[in-house]
Amino acid sequence: MFHAGCGRESELLVKQENNDTLKQLGVNVAIIFLLGGVVGISSGLLGLMLGGVEKLMLGYVEGPANPGPYQVASWRRIVSVVGGSVFAALVWWLLRTKTTKVPSVKQAVSGEQMPLWQTAAHVLLQIIIVGSGSSIGREVAPREFGAMLGQRFSQFVHAIDEKQRTTVVAVSAAAGLAGVYNAPLAGTFFALEILLCDISVETVILALGTSSVSAYVASSIREHGTFYGMEAMGGSVTPSWTLMVFAVIVGVTCGIAGLLFRKGSQWAESSKPKKAGILWMMPLTALVTGIVAIWLPQVMGNGRSMAQYAFSVTSEQAAAVVPMLLALLVSKAVLTLATIRSGASGGVLQPGIAIGAVLGALLGILWLVCSPSDTIASCALVGASALLAASQQAPLMAMCLVMELTRAPMEFFVPVAVGVAVSTLISKGFGGFLSRSERKKESAVV
Numbered sequence: 247m248f249h250a251g252c253g254r255e256s257e258l259l260v261k262q263e264n265n266d267t268l269k270q271l272g273v274n275v276a277i278i279f280l281l282g283g284v285v286g287i288s289s290g291l292l293g294l295m296l297g298g299v300e301k302l303m304l305g306y307v308e309g310p311a312n313p314g315p316y317q318v319a320s321w322r323r324i325v326s327v328v329g330g331s332v333f334a335a336l337v338w339w340l341l342r343t344k345t346t347k348v349p350s351v352k353q354a355v356s357g358e359q360m361p362l363w364q365t366a367a368h369v370l371l372q373i374i375i376v377g378s379g380s381s382i383g384r385e386v387a388p389r390e391f392g393a394m395l396g397q398r399f400s401q402f403v404h405a406i407d408e409k410q411r412t413t414v415v416a417v418s419a420a421a422g423l424a425g426v427y428n429a430p431l432a433g434t435f436f437a438l439e440i441l442l443c444d445i446s447v448e449t450v451i452l453a454l455g456t457s458s459v460s461a462y463v464a465s466s467i468r469e470h471g472t473f474y475g476m477e478a479m480g481g482s483v484t485p486s487w488t489l490m491v492f493a494v495i496v497g498v499t500c501g502i503a504g505l506l507f508r509k510g511s512q513w514a515e516s517s518k519p520k521k522a523g524i525l526w527m528m529p530l531t532a533l534v535t536g537i538v539a540i541w542l543p544q545v546m547g548n549g550r551s552m553a554q555y556a557f558s559v560t561s562e563q564a565a566a567v568v569p570m571l572l573a574l575l576v577s578k579a580v581l582t583l584a585t586i587r588s589g590a591s592g593g594v595l596q597p598g599i600a601i602g603a604v605l606g607a608l609l610g611i612l613w614l615v616c617s618p619s620d621t622i623a624s625c626a627l628v629g630a631s632a633l634l635a636a637s638q639q640a641p642l643m644a645m646c647l648v649m650e651l652t653r654a655p656m657e658f659f660v661p662v663a664v665g666v667a668v669s670t671l672i673s674k675g676f677g678g679f680l681s682r683s684e685r686k687k688e689s690a691v692v
Contacts, residue, residue, distance in 0.1 A: 504636025
């Protein structure tokens with residue numbers, strides 16, 4: 247009797263484990279295909295909205311053949327960016343002072359609830375200011391909307407426990423990034439490196455699956471060509487050994503520059519106006535952006551046109567474009583930080599790519615003296631990846647995002663990886679040194 251009872255209990259236990267396994271499999275399939283598909287739809291629609299705002303405000307829609315508002319009249323650039331900022335500043339002031347605050351994606355992953363209509367309004371405002379010309383990235387909007395959808399999905403599916411809910415919110419936010427840029431690998435590593443800091447079989451499967459489905463669905467809604475044209479690289483598909491040496495040099499430079507950009511964006515985020523200051527700071531920053539855009543239209547928006555300018559420089563143009571590249575480098579960094587400081591919400595991934603591409607191109611022009619066989623475009627490619635990796639402390643995400651956006655030949659993963667590794671190491675090392683120095687100063691004051 248005793249053995250028979252034990253046998254039945256064992257059978258019931260195995261049956262229960264099998265049922266739990268099947269249930270978990272069903273939940274994971276739903277996360278990948280259902281949630282990934284819904285996030286992809288939202289990302290695709292946000293992309294269409296960005297084009298609509300650009301068409302309405304500036305009279306053009308960005309694309310590979312027309313990455314910036316070059317043909318837009320100067321007065322319209324100013325009116326567009328100021329008008330979009332005045333509207334967004336007013337609505338943000340009301341949202342932040344009269345309603346429930348919208349948490350960041352990281353806070354949402356940690357469990358803070360994202361309110362429905364406030365998050366939707368917050369997301370749409372980001373698209374409006376980027377489309378009207380403010381110097382800030384657009385990638386936070388789809389990530390926030392994806393995180394909100396992930397939270398609602400987790401609440402609806404009761405089989406998802408508290409631990410898995412964190413993973414679901416993270417991978418759905420990352421799927422928003424993947425969808426808006428058609429970059430599933432970047433979305434995957436964004437979830438693993440930045441949001442979860444966890445690499446397990448389950449998290450990799452869920453992150454890769456949702457990001458891939460989201461990217462596919464979003465691309466079917468809004469056609470995705472190559473985000474950045476790399477024609478200036480010519481027909482070369484094999485990086486030279488000299489480019490590997492250059493990758494180390496640019497890695498050191500971009501590591502320091504990326505750390506400064508990261509510190510600057512953290513300062514700008516923490517120094518945002520808490521009350522009515524946003525009502526005058528955002529329009530004033532937008533006015534400055536519009537005035538600078540009279541001569542440098544590339545500074546407007548998320549940085550696509552600026553990065554494309556750097557990727558398009560040829561050796562014949564090298565000497566002539568140095569002043570322009572220097573002006574763009576300083577202007578984009580200052581205006582992006584000023585836009586965040588004024589109270590705007592948005593991302594720094596695309597501005598980081600733009601700044602890194604220009605810095606890489608400038609160093610590449612000098613490098614041509616030593617190695618004329620390398621192209622400025624390939625140097626800009628390494629620079630964009632290296633600075634993004636340093637500023638985000640996410641080497642795999644940065645490398646994959648830039649390579650997916652440019653569709654550069656696979657062979658260039660090697661010099662890009664070298665530049666990314668060096669820049670991340672430099673940024674992390676100097677960042678730790680600065681943090682220790684700050685703690686010593688605080689201790690001395692206390």
